[in-house]
Amino acid sequence: MVKHFSHRALTIALTLGAFLIFSSSAFAHGFTSVVYVDATQGARDHVRTELALEYDLLVVSAADVEHDDPLFEDGTAAFDGGDPKAQAAALDEHIDTVVAYVTGRFGVSADGTRCRPSRDGGVEIEQRDGVPYARLALDFACPAGAGAHELTSKLFPGSEQYVRSTHTIVTYEDLDVQSGTASLDAAHPSFSTEQSRLEQYWAFFRLGAEHLYTGIDHILFLLALIAGSRRLRDIIAVATTFTVAHSVTFILAALGVVSAPASVIEPVIALSISVVAGMTLYRLWRPDDGAEGLDWQRLALVFVFGLVHGLGFASALGLDRAFSWSLLSSLLVFNLGIESVQIAIILAVFPALLLLRRRVPLAGLSATGAIATGVCAMGLLWFVQRVAGV
Template identity: 60%
Template sequence: MSQRVRRSFLWIIAAVIAILGLGQQPALAHGFTSTVYADVASTDGGRLRTTLQLEYDLFVVSAADAGHDDALFRAGTAAFDAGDSHAQAAALEAHAKSAVAYASRRFTVTSDGAACTAARAGGFTMGMREGVPYTTLRLDWRCPQGDDRAVRSGLFPDAEGYVKGTKTIVTYAVDGRSGSAALDAEHPSFSLGQAWYERFWEFFRLGAEHLLSGIDHILFLLALIAGSRRPREIVLAATSFTLAHSVTFMLAALGVVDVPSRIVEPVIALSIAVVAGWYLWRVWRRGDHATELEAPGQGHFSLDRAGWTRLGVVFCFGLVHGLGFAGALGIDEAWSWTLLWSLLVFNVGIEVVQLAIIAVVFPLLVVLRRRSPRAGLWATGALSAGVAVMGLVWFVQRVAGV
């Protein structure tokens, strides 16, 4: 490979890192995205009851804006700033017309395509999720006769300009059928009579999209690939990472662990910098021999001490990433038993995309290293440096709450 080609290759990598870095938000959940939780159940008289849990301050500003209700905005934001849950519920009660109208327009139920009518059931109540206030609103729906009942959610759309990528996680138990679904802007509705494979496909897609849209997780994976010296190492690292984040993902789903996102998110950013920096340290210490094994160990895996240490570090950080994956769906309550199998499929979606990235990128890296070891060293070094810088920037931003 000529010197000019090497320079061009490195410039391309640097440009990609710069573009990804400039276009990336600090990736803090609150204030950029939101998750709505909806439970649908049958009631006496053939009605459906939906129990909505909505992020309080977002609900207030969206409902006030949609209903041109400045009084709701003033009362609701004052109660939010005061941190008074009783005042927050009272603000919504005083302006229930605007609040219920917004929710029932954005979250709807139909029967064979005909609209069901909503009536509020009980008052607003307050609680906490992910460290922020959530309000609960119950609606009873009277539906025309029909077999195909569907739920649609357009709550807190991007067009409002307050958050992006809102998800609505629905659990349901209707007429002897139960399950769950994940709704977003591209897939806003589902049928309560959907087949099990349709429900699982939704969560598989959600898991795949979550990894693809999560630049921090992709950069962590690229750092693993860049620092792997043998195919065996990247396979073991990916397996270790998978096992680790699957453990904490399921523990969070079962309500066993609950770590605030203000802790999880900075550690995820730090893990990116550490894994990338680890490889840079090897390059600095061993130079052209950075991709060589120091003293291969005995046994089936044949890893040296550095390989085993790196595997342990990846496993520990994988535990934290699992909490991040769970946080993407707000999974921090024991009620997630009802979502258990769907969440497993969400996890499978993540893994399929992860393996696809490895299958594409690592063979290219192997070819480059074999054709020109020095070019491979510089390319992986440049990539790791860019990833390490981004990880440190995100770490500082998340610790500072930017």
């Protein structure tokens, strides 16, 4: 008995340690930023763009390029003050530095020729999920009679290394008589109106897949579901419930029908991880205590928490647009990317855990307990951090 207890305790300790190290590593390597671009074609071969960039990153990155410009001091003071008018004024005061940074990394070209950028008005500050964003309008004058237009974005990360990666979400209307949405990143920094719809969909599929496999909180929630599923029908039931729930709120939030602040969504997501993992631990120690009732309670919780995770997915994508069939199709493809990784994780983990439970019951019980304990601990840690704003 002592040997079995020591083996289980060691397994749990090692797993918990691995979760803590993995989590710390994930936070240490920066975060992902999103840039939003609205592009429309104007008169006389002009393309008007409105860019929304995270205020603090813009200040740090632009100041990093122009070391002699006091933008960093003025912009940081305005950021700390939390006054949108002061933040806009700080950027307007150093507008040449800001525009030089942005146009050095974002541009429009036509038939391979770069269009000439110019600023169109001052800077405005808007809030996106509680984060201040600077909105800057740029007008690009292109060669007369040019054909297909191409947008290129290499904004963030810069040499400051605060940002792990950046996605630029481009929404375009009447650009070369086309309208739609495109996703750009470091691997695919450009979008052309000559690209096929299939290429655009593939970008959103990759974006959805990447969001799940780099989102450790969503992965841990999925692991908690897997650990608490004893039979094939259990994992099918919870996976389907989670998929339906997060798909509904994801689509509605991305279309601007529903919304919730990130300050609420993120702590609830962390709490959901702990609650679902905690139910698994309860079932391990009290296997015969109302199992049927617990199954229904678990499905109900998964559905409710799935609704919250859907809001988190929509927040990461950052779209809040009026309905269009083009936008809806892009959202569905993004969601397919999420589902593909979710299915891959289930296929990789659940059969192995199920086989271990049947062939070596004690080891299977230890593995399930270790996973549930580690996930529960991480969820509680993140919940405290997110509530405290750490």
